[in-house]
Amino acid sequence: MASEQLLERLEEFFDADINEYLREHGGGAEVVDVEGSELVIRLLGECRGCLAMSNTVDGVILKKVHAVFPFIEKVSVTDDVSPEVYEMANSLFSSGHY
Numbered sequence: 001m002a003s004e005q006l007l008e009r010l011e012e013f014f015d016a017d018i019n020e021y022l023r024e025h026g027g028g029a030e031v032v033d034v035e036g037s038e039l040v041i042r043l044l045g046e047c048r049g050c051l052a053m054s055n056t057v058d059g060v061i062l063k064k065v066h067a068v069f070p071f072i073e074k075v076s077v078t079d080d081v082s083p084e085v086y087e088m089a090n091s092l093f094s095s096g097h098y
Contacts, residue, residue, distance in 0.1 A: 029043050029061065038074040
């Protein structure tokens with residue numbers, strides 16, 4: 001598991017650079033964790049499930065991230081939902097208002 005400081009730096013980089021690019025395509029990405037030299041991200045919006053996802057991850061995101069964080073050698077995508085979405089769904093189903 002990555003340090004809180006590293007995750008914050010990566011999140012700032014994603015907000016300033018990666019997500020600027022992805023927003024043009026109706027999507028985004030968020031940092032989930034760093035495991036050794038592997039960055040784990042979650043794709044959002046139109047990027048989630050996009051046919052060009054692997055090209056975007058390897059051809060754009062990895063290159064940009066590696067240029068600033070050279071120890072990152074791989075970017076992988078998790079398909080789990082964010083904690084916020086999970087909590088929202090859980091509260092809807094628990095309340096019976098679905």
